[in-house]
Amino acid sequence: MSASHRVSAADHNEDFPTAARALLQDSQLRSNVRNATGVITRKRNAVVAELSDWEALRESGSEIRSHVLQHLDHYLLQFEEACTRAGGHVHWARDAAEANQIVLSLLPARTTDVLKIKSMTTEEIALNSYLEAAGIRPHETDLAELIIQLGHDRPSHIVVPALHKNRGQIRDLFARELHLDALGESPSDLTNAARHYLREKFLRIPVAISGANFLVAETGSVCIVESEGNGRMCLTLPDVLITVAGIEKVIPRFRDLEVFLQTLPRSATGERMNPYNSLWTGVCAGDGPREFHVILLDNGRSSILRDEEARQTLKCIRCGACQNVCPVYRQTGGHAYNSVYAGPIGAILTPQLHQLDRGASLPYASSLCGACYEVCPVKINIPEVLIHLRGQIVRQQQATLAGKLGAWNIGMQLVAALFASGDRLALAQHLGRIGQGAFIAPGGFIEHLPFQLSGWTETRDLAPLPHESFRQWWAERPASTTSSSGGDV
Amino acid sequence: MKVSLFITCYNDTLFPETGKAVVRVLERLGHEVLFPADQTCCGQMHWNTGYLRESIPIIRHFLKVFGDAEIICIPSSSCVAMIRDHYPKAALQSNDPKFVAEVEDLLPRIYEFSELLVQKFSVEDVGATYPHRVTYHASCHSLRSLHLGDTPHRLLRNVRGLDLLPLDAVEECCGFGGTFAIKNADVSSAMLADKSQCILNTGAEVCTAVDNSCLMHIYGSLHRQRTLVRTAHIAEILASTGSDERHTATHS
Numbered sequence: 001m002s003a004s005h006r007v008s009a010a011d012h013n014e015d016f017p018t019a020a021r022a023l024l025q026d027s028q029l030r031s032n033v034r035n036a037t038g039v040i041t042r043k044r045n046a047v048v049a050e051l052s053d054w055e056a057l058r059e060s061g062s063e064i065r066s067h068v069l070q071h072l073d074h075y076l077l078q079f080e081e082a083c084t085r086a087g088g089h090v091h092w093a094r095d096a097a098e099a100n101q102i103v104l105s106l107l108p109a110r111t112t113d114v115l116k117i118k119s120m121t122t123e124e125i126a127l128n129s130y131l132e133a134a135g136i137r138p139h140e141t142d143l144a145e146l147i148i149q150l151g152h153d154r155p156s157h158i159v160v161p162a163l164h165k166n167r168g169q170i171r172d173l174f175a176r177e178l179h180l181d182a183l184g185e186s187p188s189d190l191t192n193a194a195r196h197y198l199r200e201k202f203l204r205i206p207v208a209i210s211g212a213n214f215l216v217a218e219t220g221s222v223c224i225v226e227s228e229g230n231g232r233m234c235l236t237l238p239d240v241l242i243t244v245a246g247i248e249k250v251i252p253r254f255r256d257l258e259v260f261l262q263t264l265p266r267s268a269t270g271e272r273m274n275p276y277n278s279l280w281t282g283v284c285a286g287d288g289p290r291e292f293h294v295i296l297l298d299n300g301r302s303s304i305l306r307d308e309e310a311r312q313t314l315k316c317i318r319c320g321a322c323q324n325v326c327p328v329y330r331q332t333g334g335h336a337y338n339s340v341y342a343g344p345i346g347a348i349l350t351p352q353l354h355q356l357d358r359g360a361s362l363p364y365a366s367s368l369c370g371a372c373y374e375v376c377p378v379k380i381n382i383p384e385v386l387i388h389l390r391g392q393i394v395r396q397q398q399a400t401l402a403g404k405l406g407a408w409n410i411g412m413q414l415v416a417a418l419f420a421s422g423d424r425l426a427l428a429q430h431l432g433r434i435g436q437g438a439f440i441a442p443g444g445f446i447e448h449l450p451f452q453l454s455g456w457t458e459t460r461d462l463a464p465l466p467h468e469s470f471r472q473w474w475a476e477r478p479a480s481t482t483s484s485s486g487g488d489v
Numbered sequence: 490m491k492v493s494l495f496i497t498c499y500n501d502t503l504f505p506e507t508g509k510a511v512v513r514v515l516e517r518l519g520h521e522v523l524f525p526a527d528q529t530c531c532g533q534m535h536w537n538t539g540y541l542r543e544s545i546p547i548i549r550h551f552l553k554v555f556g557d558a559e560i561i562c563i564p565s566s567s568c569v570a571m572i573r574d575h576y577p578k579a580a581l582q583s584n585d586p587k588f589v590a591e592v593e594d595l596l597p598r599i600y601e602f603s604e605l606l607v608q609k610f611s612v613e614d615v616g617a618t619y620p621h622r623v624t625y626h627a628s629c630h631s632l633r634s635l636h637l638g639d640t641p642h643r644l645l646r647n648v649r650g651l652d653l654l655p656l657d658a659v660e661e662c663c664g665f666g667g668t669f670a671i672k673n674a675d676v677s678s679a680m681l682a683d684k685s686q687c688i689l690n691t692g693a694e695v696c697t698a699v700d701n702s703c704l705m706h707i708y709g710s711l712h713r714q715r716t717l718v719r720t721a722h723i724a725e726i727l728a729s730t731g732s733d734e735r736h737t738a739t740h741s
Contacts, residue, residue, distance in 0.1 A: 021675045138674060327662045331679040362640025365673060367666025367680070370539060370633035387575075408538075416535060416543040419498065420550065422527040429502050455674025459681065460709030465501070470501045470508035474524045 013338065015361035020336040023068050029091050029164050033156075033333040036163045037324040043270025043323060044375070050272075051262070060259045062379035067314035068250060069360060075217040075250045076296060079185050082220025086282025088292045096125035099244060099297050102280060103127060103209065104134055106242055111136060111207055117224065117231045118142035119211025120158050120318060124353075127209070138209070139201050141230035143194050150177040156334030156342060159268045159320035164333045197204035198230065208234035208289075212245035213317070213431070215262060218253045221281040222294065225264060232276050241289040242325035246295050248314040260317060263377035273460040300353040309388045313348050315378040320345075322372035322382060328365055337362060344372035348385045356392060363389040407452055422471065429469045492605070493523045493558035495551075497565045498530035510728035511564050511602055514615055517613045517728075518606075526654070528554045533571035536579070538668045548579050552591045555598075560609070564602040564724050571632035571664050572599055601631070601701055602724055603641045613643045614685050618731030620650030624693035625723075626684075626707065628700040641699055641723055648726060654691040665706035678710075685710040690717060696720045 010289045023029060048054050068075055080090040091106075092100035096283040107114065114131065116122065116138050130151070140149040144162040148155055151173050162170070171185035174193050183193055211233065221475030222243055223445045224231050235241060251260070257279075265271045282291050305311055323343030324330045334342030339350040339359060347366055351359035372382040397403030440459045441447040446462040448454070456462065492515055496508045498521040512522050532547035549574075555561050561568050573596060606612045625645060631637040641714060645653050664670065664680025671677075685707060688696050696711075698704050702719040711718045 017673050017675065020673065024679055026677055173534060327664070327680050328673075328676055331676050363539075364669065365676070367629070367662050367664060367677070369629035369662035369666065371629075371660070371662070374633055384574075384578075387537055387539065387541075390537075391541040392539075393540070394539035407636045412535060412538065412540045412543060416540070416547060419529040419532075419547045424528045425498065425501070432502070433541040447713075452671055455671045455677075455710070458674055459678040460670075460706065460715060462709055464711075465502060465706070466505055468505060470496050470505035471524070471526065473505055473509060475526070 011360065016336055016338075016365040017361065019338055020332045020365075021334050023332045025435070028166070028169075029333055030331065032166045032169075034330055035166075036160065036329050040160070040270055041321075041324045042277065044267060044324070045270075047266045047270055047272055051266075052261040057259055057263050058377055058379050061263050061317070061377050062315065063293050064251060064256050064259060064318070065378045066312070068252060069248065069311055069314055072247065072250070072305065075252055076247055078217040079215050079220055079250050080296075082216075082218065083222075083282060083294060084220070086220045087284075088220065088282040091293060091295045093295050093297045093299070095299050096297075099125050099299070100130040100296050102133070102295050103244065104136075105243055106240070107136065107207060108240060108256055113137045113139060113201070113205045113207075115201060115205050115208040115234045115238060116140050116142075116145070117208065117210040117234045118145045118161070119209070119244065120155070120340055121211045121246055122209060123155055125244070125297065125299065127244070139198075139205065141193065141198050141201070141234060142226070143228055143230075146194055146198070150174070154335060155340060157320055157323055158318050158341060158343075158345070159323075164335070184300065202233045202237055203232075206239040206316050208238040208240070209242045209243070210234060212243050212249050213264070214257065215245055215250040216252075216254050216257070216413060219248050219281055221254065221279050223257060224276075225261070225280045226276045226278070227269065227271075227274060229276055232278055233302075235278050235280060236288050238289055238471075240291045240293075242293045242295065244295045244297060246473055247298055247301050248316075264317055267375065300355065303355060304352045307352075310348070310352060310385050312380050313345075313352060313385055315380050316345055317347075317378055319377055321375040321377065325371040326366075327369060327371065327376050328367065337365070344382045344386075345380070348380075348382055348389060351389060360393050363387075363393060403415045411452075426469065426471055429465065429471075433465045433467070436464050458476070490560060491521045491523055492560045492562050493525060494684060495555065495561055495563045495568070496524070497527055497530070497563060497568045499705075500564060500701055503705065504722065505725050507564055507701055507722040510722065510724040511562065513728040514606070514617075514724060515562065518610065518612060518617065523558070525558070529567040531571045532574075533568055534667055536571060536575055541579075544587055545579060545583065548576060549623060552588075552595060555595065556591070558647075560605070561595075562602055562605050563599065564632035564699070564722065565701065566601050566628055566635050566637065569599060569601045569604075570630035572596070573736040574634055589724050592600060600662045601635055601637070601699060603644055604635065607640045607643055608725075614647035615644065615727045616648040617647075617651075617727045617729050619726045620731065621695050621727045622652045622654055622691075622693045623695045623697055623726065624654045624656045624688060624691040625659075626656060626663065626688070626696055628698050628703045629662050631699050632660060637699070644655070644723065644727060646698070647731075649730065651726070653691050656691055656696075657687045663703045663707055665703050667702070670706060681706060681710045685714065685716075689716060690696060694718060695726075697723050697726055699723050 083090050091102045093102055131138050140146045141207045146163040147170055157163040167185045175183045178197055180193055212222050213225050265274045304313055322345050326343050329343040339346050343348045347362040351362050366386050368383045370383050418424050439446045449457045500507050515522050530547055532544035535544035576592045580588040640695040663684040701722050708720040
């Protein structure tokens with residue numbers, strides 16, 4: 001059974017530890033993820049090191065994005081006005097259902113096929129399955145998204161959605177789905193196969209749907225950066241172009257792109273500049289699409305905006321650098337998160353987009369190592385937001401009787417009570433030394449613990465409590481040694 | 490100087506030898522060590538697990554116990570990170586100006602053990618002898634919160650007989666993460682497997698760090714695999730004068 005088969009068959013609502021446990025058995029997937037994230041991170045580190053003002057760029061990016069979020073209403077209205085003036089049409093969608101309906105309503109009569117540029121936002125609203133149910137075939141044109149679509153798979157990374165697949169697996173998929181039995185597995189073989197398959201579609205299909213990297217409020221422009229040129233094809237050939245963008249994607253001024261067009265490609269793919277940087281403003285007679293629409297999607301974002309602690313989540317520019325450096329993501333890959341948004345950013349964004357109804361295990365899917373915060377080009381303090389969300393989850397659990405009586409809550413309350421004084425802690429240490437006898441194996445170590453703690457001893461031994469705590473030793477230490485005697489203890 | 494030791498709850502309970510070693514080093518350098526007996530915990534476990542409300546009394550207790558301390562030495566970078574990174578936020582959220590002021594007053598007095606020696610006392614050679622092959626595990630908080638950089642290495646390079654071996658993927662987390670190791674035991678174990686392999690690849694006899702939490706985790710795996718590699722907190726290496734091996738291998 002292939003990894004993708006197992007993943008797509010899995011219950012998409014299973015929690016992170018359960019999904020991770022299954023994925024950790026897939027050594028091929030783990031090796032693919034480890035190799036790919038390692039390559040991107042090394043490239044990223046090299047091109048970031050070239051810039052002497054990298055930290056200043058991060059700070060600028062952070063400030064610009066924070067400023068936008070504080071004045072989002074203003075900049076969105078400014079964008080709407082400028083885009084409309086340039087001949088575009090702006091639509092507002094409260095949620096996924098509304099966004100999907102708007103897309104469908106904008107398609108010209110008798111539309112049977114649409115082109116798609118890689119867009120995590122349209123993944124978020126599950127636009128493809130909505131269109132398919134309405135009898136319209138979406139065609140992914142980004143190589144990785146094409147791999148996902150042909151394989152009936154799910155994206156596992158926000159920049160490199162098919163990162164969990166290696167060349168051999170992609171070759172087999174193309175050979176099967178595109179009927180190319182003699183296909184080789186070199187990068188040029190694979191890209192040529194995709195180019196051949198896609199070129200006909202670019203020339204035939206008159207409608208394209210995109211996401212957006214940035215919306216420029218000042219000019220009403222939309223910006224997309226990409227590596228393959230499929231985006232440029234979709235932005236220039238079709239008659240109708242529909243862009244679906246989260247409301248947080250807006251930036252104030254054209255010149256703000258100066259910061260993000262440096263930090264985004266370096267962070268995302270380890271390139272100094274993206275091969276294709278497309279910017280368009282409304283429509284232009286005789287050139288490009290004749291009809292242009294932007295759908296501004298809320299889908300839970302304004303509720304994140306209300307939470308001052310967690311608001312920084314929306315600063316994200318979707319570079320994926322946090323995923324590539326995350327030691328948790330690098331073990332499991334993206335599918336364990338059961339979300340379009342995986343890795344550290346997914347662990348904070350997903351539960352918030354669903355008001356904690358989904359993804360409540362994700363804020364715990366981190367060792368809080370801080371590698372994500374260190375690389376983030378807009379300085380989102382992901383560990384801080386993770387802890388904040390854990391706090392919300394604990395409060396939610398404590399509001400129910402089952403949560404109050406749960407092992408974690410009782411355990412944490414008990415330990416908190418022990419930490420109220422040195423005497424209480426000393427008593428607990430004493431009782432612990434008495435109580436641990438039952439768990440100590442003949443070798444003198446603890447090799448099996450009960451209940452929740454068994455997770456530790458599945459792979460790790462634990463030394464028992466020593467016969468004397470530090471505080472006992474200190475209390476029994478002769479007073480004369482407490483100064484500069486050099487005390488040989 | 491008078492140095493108040495915050496031993497930390499888990500060192501007190503599980504790793505008393507580390508505390509003894511800190512006392513030995515500081516006294517050998519001529520400092521007076523104080524141990525406020527009512528100390529307990531910094532509140533990190535509760536805070537990081539989301540029990541934010543429950544951590545507040547623990548934080549306030551810490552402030553009370555160490556209110557008068559001149560210098561506070563903490564042999565654990567993650568506890569120092571808890572205090573530096575999260576106490577100010579906890580205080581601000583309380584809307585209690587006294588709480589905020591106490592935290593502001595506390596922060597400049599807090600030092601991680603190696604930080605105290607190198608950055609405050611300007612000591613890099615503590616007169617230690619430790620004739621072993623050692624590799625240094627850089628804990629996440631020491632790297633990314635305290636930004637210790639080569640502070641621990643400066644101390645280790647001056648230890649007589651010590652052969653310091655570089656560790657591959659040194660910036661990668663060992664997978665401990667407090668309750669993460671239990672709530673996500675499988676992923677934590679996978680991270681630990683990678684870390685312990687890197688440690689074994691160095692050929693070191695001893696893996697050291699400024700945090701016993703990581704070392705407890707790492708040694709849990711090294712012991713389960715029946716390797717002979719030991720772990721020792723950096724204080725135990727620095728306390729060693731070569732004459733008393735009993736102090737040098739606490740976790741074995």
